[in-house]
Amino acid sequence: MPKEFEFLNPEQVNFFLDNGYIVIKNAFTKEKAAEWTRDVWVRLGMDPNDKSTWNSERIHMPWFRRETVATFAPNAWAAIKDLLGGEERINEDASQWGDSFIVNLGTEHWEKTEPLPPQDLDNWHVDGDFFVHYLDSPEQALLVIPIYSDIEPMGGGTMICPEGIEHIAKYLAAHPEGVLPTGLSFTPSTSTYEKHEDHPDYWSHLKEIKKYKQFVEMTGEVGDVVLMHPLMLHSASKNHLRIPRIITNPPVSLKEPFNLNREDPSQYSLVERKTLKALGVERFPFNITTERRRIVPARVLRQQKMMEEEKKRLAALKEKEMPMNNTVLVK
Numbered sequence: 001m002p003k004e005f006e007f008l009n010p011e012q013v014n015f016f017l018d019n020g021y022i023v024i025k026n027a028f029t030k031e032k033a034a035e036w037t038r039d040v041w042v043r044l045g046m047d048p049n050d051k052s053t054w055n056s057e058r059i060h061m062p063w064f065r066r067e068t069v070a071t072f073a074p075n076a077w078a079a080i081k082d083l084l085g086g087e088e089r090i091n092e093d094a095s096q097w098g099d100s101f102i103v104n105l106g107t108e109h110w111e112k113t114e115p116l117p118p119q120d121l122d123n124w125h126v127d128g129d130f131f132v133h134y135l136d137s138p139e140q141a142l143l144v145i146p147i148y149s150d151i152e153p154m155g156g157g158t159m160i161c162p163e164g165i166e167h168i169a170k171y172l173a174a175h176p177e178g179v180l181p182t183g184l185s186f187t188p189s190t191s192t193y194e195k196h197e198d199h200p201d202y203w204s205h206l207k208e209i210k211k212y213k214q215f216v217e218m219t220g221e222v223g224d225v226v227l228m229h230p231l232m233l234h235s236a237s238k239n240h241l242r243i244p245r246i247i248t249n250p251p252v253s254l255k256e257p258f259n260l261n262r263e264d265p266s267q268y269s270l271v272e273r274k275t276l277k278a279l280g281v282e283r284f285p286f287n288i289t290t291e292r293r294r295i296v297p298a299r300v301l302r303q304q305k306m307m308e309e310e311k312k313r314l315a316a317l318k319e320k321e322m323p324m325n326n327t328v329l330v331k
């Protein structure tokens with residue numbers, strides 16, 4: 001029996017198969033978003049009304065609270081299940097969202113500067129800095145962007161390149177040995193070159209993106225959730241408006257790798273169907289030739305340090321809010 005969809009309508013299904021992403025409007029409430037972002041400025045150690053305190057263009061914050069997607073954003077969860085072929089295929093441990101905000105504040109320079117052509121943005125990548133990538137990798141099965149602040153054009157929304165899925169899929173299909181995420185690039189995992197870029201099959205996202213023409217800027221409103229194919233090329237963009245842009249980027253993972261060679265084709269998930277479409281085939285037997293493994297990215301160590309600093313500032317705020325609990329020292 002063909003897979004039935006719990007939430008997605010035929011237009012959304014076709015849009016995903018054509019473009020590799022869909023937007024779920026009002027997937028979580030504005031109240032919930034407000035509750036989660038309430039302390040964001042304290043956590044950042046910045047003043048929302050004083051741009052001179054905005055000392056970083058983009059900040060990837062650690063998380064303090066988490067909730068299951070099913071209760072936080074039920075429609076997004078239903079759509080995620082539809083895209084991945086059912087709840088039974090999803091790794092439960094990775095189906096929570098947190099307040100690990102990615103804040104794009106922009107800079108004074110970009111406030112006064114015209115937008116760059118998308119190809120010239122400097123952050124193009126495919127998500128997943130924590131594992132060796134294969135065409136069927138289960139670790140990051142979708143690229144998910146819940147939106148916590150209204151995002152207007154030129155307001156620092158993520159730039160995506162839907163046509164890139166085809167090129168990334170073909171590159172990964174040619175590399176059953178897996179590729180390492182090496183910054184804004186991929187390097188075959190068996191490379192013995194001292195410099196990654198010396199490998200003949202080194203893939204630079206920044207170089208390849210210059211050849212592509214299809215770009216979409218992810219604008220939206222608080223409560224919207226963008227769900228994308230895991231091989232979607234994307235880049236942070238410049239926030240020319242300097243209205244703080246707040247999103248998160250929670251991973252969702254599968255229990256088993258994607259299967260691009262199912263006996264019963266009706267059992268392909270929508271992500272698998274999109275991958276096969278990108279490759280231009282009906283099925284694609286794919287067997288990896290090295291062991292799947294995880295990598296600890298430098299980002300994790302940076303965020304641990306940031307979390308300690310945020311904790312201190314939140315503790316100071318709590319003390320201020322509850323002066324009765326303070327011990328008053330009298331000299």
Ligand SMILES: [Fe+2]
Nearest residue numbers: 125126127234
């Ligand atoms: Fe990313």
